[in-house]
Amino acid sequence: MNYDIIVIGAGITGLSSAYHLKKRNPDAKILVVDKAGTYSQGNTAKSAAAFRDFFSLRENQIMAQASIAFYKNLQDKQGIDIGMKFCGYLFLFDHEKDEKFVSKYPNSRIITEDLSSIFNVNIDSETRKIMNIDSIKTAILDSNAGIIEPDLLSKYFFDQITSMGVDVRFNTHVKRLGLEPDVSLDYPGEPFNWQKSSIKYIETDREKIYGDFFILCTDVWTTALLDPVGIDSHLRPKKRMIFQVTSPGIREIINKNIFNDSGVFPFTIFPTGVYARPYPSAGAFWTSLADDINRDFSFTEHPEPEPEFYSYNIKPIFDAYFPAFQNSKITSSWAGYYSYNTIDFMPYIFNALNMVIVSGTTGGGIMKGDSIGRIVAARYKNEAYTTLYNGEKIENTYDGYYRTTKIEDMIL
Amino acid sequence: MNYDIIVIGAGITGLSSAYHLKKRNPDAKILVVDKAGTYSQGNTAKSAAAFRDFFSLRENQIMAQASIAFYKNLQDKQGIDIGMKFCGYLFLFDHEKDEKFVSKYPNSRIITEDLSSIFNVNIDSETRKIMNIDSIKTAILDSNAGIIEPDLLSKYFFDQITSMGVDVRFNTHVKRLGLEPDVSLDYPGEPFNWQKSSIKYIETDREKIYGDFFILCTDVWTTALLDPVGIDSHLRPKKRMIFQVTSPGIREIINKNIFNDSGVFPFTIFPTGVYARPYPSAGAFWTSLADDINRDFSFTEHPEPEPEFYSYNIKPIFDAYFPAFQNSKITSSWAGYYSYNTIDFMPYIFNALNMVIVSGTTGGGIMKGDSIGRIVAARYKNEAYTTLYNGEKIENTYDGYYRTTKIEDMIL
Numbered sequence: 172m173n174y175d176i177i178v179i180g181a182g183i184t185g186l187s188s189a190y191h192l193k194k195r196n197p198d199a200k201i202l203v204v205d206k207a208g209t210y211s212q213g214n215t216a217k218s219a220a221a222f223r224d225f226f227s228l229r230e231n232q233i234m235a236q237a238s239i240a241f242y243k244n245l246q247d248k249q250g251i252d253i254g255m256k257f258c259g260y261l262f263l264f265d266h267e268k269d270e271k272f273v274s275k276y277p278n279s280r281i282i283t284e285d286l287s288s289i290f291n292v293n294i295d296s297e298t299r300k301i302m303n304i305d306s307i308k309t310a311i312l313d314s315n316a317g318i319i320e321p322d323l324l325s326k327y328f329f330d331q332i333t334s335m336g337v338d339v340r341f342n343t344h345v346k347r348l349g350l351e352p353d354v355s356l357d358y359p360g361e362p363f364n365w366q367k368s369s370i371k372y373i374e375t376d377r378e379k380i381y382g383d384f385f386i387l388c389t390d391v392w393t394t395a396l397l398d399p400v401g402i403d404s405h406l407r408p409k410k411r412m413i414f415q416v417t418s419p420g421i422r423e424i425i426n427k428n429i430f431n432d433s434g435v436f437p438f439t440i441f442p443t444g445v446y447a448r449p450y451p452s453a454g455a456f457w458t459s460l461a462d463d464i465n466r467d468f469s470f471t472e473h474p475e476p477e478p479e480f481y482s483y484n485i486k487p488i489f490d491a492y493f494p495a496f497q498n499s500k501i502t503s504s505w506a507g508y509y510s511y512n513t514i515d516f517m518p519y520i521f522n523a524l525n526m527v528i529v530s531g532t533t534g535g536g537i538m539k540g541d542s543i544g545r546i547v548a549a550r551y552k553n554e555a556y557t558t559l560y561n562g563e564k565i566e567n568t569y570d571g572y573y574r575t576t577k578i579e580d581m582i583l
Numbered sequence: 584m585n586y587d588i589i590v591i592g593a594g595i596t597g598l599s600s601a602y603h604l605k606k607r608n609p610d611a612k613i614l615v616v617d618k619a620g621t622y623s624q625g626n627t628a629k630s631a632a633a634f635r636d637f638f639s640l641r642e643n644q645i646m647a648q649a650s651i652a653f654y655k656n657l658q659d660k661q662g663i664d665i666g667m668k669f670c671g672y673l674f675l676f677d678h679e680k681d682e683k684f685v686s687k688y689p690n691s692r693i694i695t696e697d698l699s700s701i702f703n704v705n706i707d708s709e710t711r712k713i714m715n716i717d718s719i720k721t722a723i724l725d726s727n728a729g730i731i732e733p734d735l736l737s738k739y740f741f742d743q744i745t746s747m748g749v750d751v752r753f754n755t756h757v758k759r760l761g762l763e764p765d766v767s768l769d770y771p772g773e774p775f776n777w778q779k780s781s782i783k784y785i786e787t788d789r790e791k792i793y794g795d796f797f798i799l800c801t802d803v804w805t806t807a808l809l810d811p812v813g814i815d816s817h818l819r820p821k822k823r824m825i826f827q828v829t830s831p832g833i834r835e836i837i838n839k840n841i842f843n844d845s846g847v848f849p850f851t852i853f854p855t856g857v858y859a860r861p862y863p864s865a866g867a868f869w870t871s872l873a874d875d876i877n878r879d880f881s882f883t884e885h886p887e888p889e890p891e892f893y894s895y896n897i898k899p900i901f902d903a904y905f906p907a908f909q910n911s912k913i914t915s916s917w918a919g920y921y922s923y924n925t926i927d928f929m930p931y932i933f934n935a936l937n938m939v940i941v942s943g944t945t946g947g948g949i950m951k952g953d954s955i956g957r958i959v960a961a962r963y964k965n966e967a968y969t970t971l972y973n974g975e976k977i978e979n980t981y982d983g984y985y986r987t988t989k990i991e992d993m994i995l
Contacts, residue, residue: 301768302777302778303765303766303777303778303779304777353715354712354713354715356713360895362876362877363895363896363899364855364856364857364872364874364876364877364896365714365715365716365855365896365899365900366714366715367715368876368877398879398881399879400877401874401875401876401877401878402876403819403880405925405926407815443776443777444776445776460776462776462813463813464762464774464776464812464813464814464936465762465774465776465780465812467810467812468810468813468815469810483770483772483775484775484776487775487777488777511815513815513817514817524876
């Protein structure tokens, strides 16, 4: 058995890739493998499960906008409930962020309503000094944003691919990519540098599975597969912890209509980067923080949330800005990883050998998931650009990079 | 004792950085630390020790051209012997590389002389098929290129900085960067995300050394220092092995004037990337190969050369193209690392916190060494651009990146 395409990883990007590959190549024999017992058990399940289109880079914007439009169509027109609520993203900027960001987003909606009944917008001078935080200067609303249920979205893609005839094997852990010469001389140590070689198979904990082309949607596990063949995954893992927090005040506001009629409090981002994602069914917020400095890039298979991280890095911010968190307590917590592309913080989708690699989704794998699948399908066919769901186009240029970076050719 | 600037690493980029920093800031208290007993004992000592200005990216070209001009002035005008020989780089292109490269370098000198007395330019069909190699279609000469002695160049910079009053501590291994809040509350686990923090000291195997600003010229060891504070080094280590090879045929040609009067055979690059760097004093070539595919990114403190890598990946290329290697034998070999920037293969010099980090020199640390030192000095002063020795300018823009990549601002 030899597959035309093997997709490794059945998270949201793997499912979306298999979906768009099969739609565009109906006769292709496609296999999806995943080490878990079912789909979307990795970081898809551990994310903040939200979407927005507020990005500074055009490519990030349109990847998100097109995917959001596709998802919205699923839910509104096709009647498939994927738990989308357009509760919006509310960015609270202090003076420094106001200067840095507001001028860059001339089309963003600046909130003119008084927010002081919800937030402490003025921080006293003592707190400002000790905590290096500042009063809230501006609030910006991204309305094309909200929350989503990744398991329902994954189920849609999964049902689609299986009904189209894509094979799926769960509980199948890919250990190694089989790099072999096209013409073997049966010498030890092949492939040699002067041989033309490509990936011929994947070695799993069960068997070798042969294929002509491979799609890696393996998130932070990509590095372990690519390192041995000498290809940089262009991602760095960064631990992401989410703490589910509730309080009487949170239960009171969580279903309020703020700037929209979704019946859900907006996903709110505080000046230091701490954010509160509404989880209305539990009367709670999921709270988190992408801590850039002082958070290492180490990676373990089963990361644990650190309560003291919440106590010292997140809670003081709510104490300062968000009275609803008074007397709050953590009711649940979990940890996963961001797949950081630290170059420009866009998904890093590239061709290498007979592979397309989806890497560095940087917290955007779900909200850009449909677009990523389309990019994979276009790259599989060596097309110059990808047309997204909303008709926008993204170039697939530069030896596998779709950004503007030039690449040095003359390396010895 | 608190230094104004601490430079970590006394290889060529560290020495050049200290030199240009001290020249531009004569009153600054500057310290250079290195774990070795003297300067340039890391990959500076293990490189191919050569220079060229044949690059596809303008920034790489001018960084090399300016440094070569500076070095040439040292040797020719100031009488400081740094072992420069302008023997040239001879690129041998097969049909595929001819198509890919020759049109990109309209100013390069195409060799019209018959090379068949030196090389096998025609590969028979059997070898072409088995080895996936091709006949030589074109030869291109980079004349502003050749070999250099890094220890002599390092000695020049070292003598200069010590005479200018830069402190140097050898046998001092930096274990950790001391990231601390500017205003400490003496809580455990500081710095917290909401605190303003910066590097206050380096922790060495001897003591803590305090400084206001830090320059990391730590090559492949950079990752171990930056990872714990959550900053990507933007480099991947790739093992580089060099095999010194001699033969009667090599001894016969090594001092021949080919296309120049340097008295040294050109540094020659064969179609698969295998290269031969002349080492005339031993009647030998240093041979190597930057093997991209099938060479992992693993890193060990004391890498060893692998004789079978020479036998299977390098030697067959000489057997096919270079008759002088008949009856050749390895007389010496060693291994070190490339500090690969896998994004665009340019040196990656960036500011982060109160640091400038020199990373990803990608095999060009020596030939671009003087320019790199000037970039560091300009970045220390937050200047918008660096003026190189030859008057060319390089921008220091984009939050620490001097390339054209845009960076996503809106990461949660």
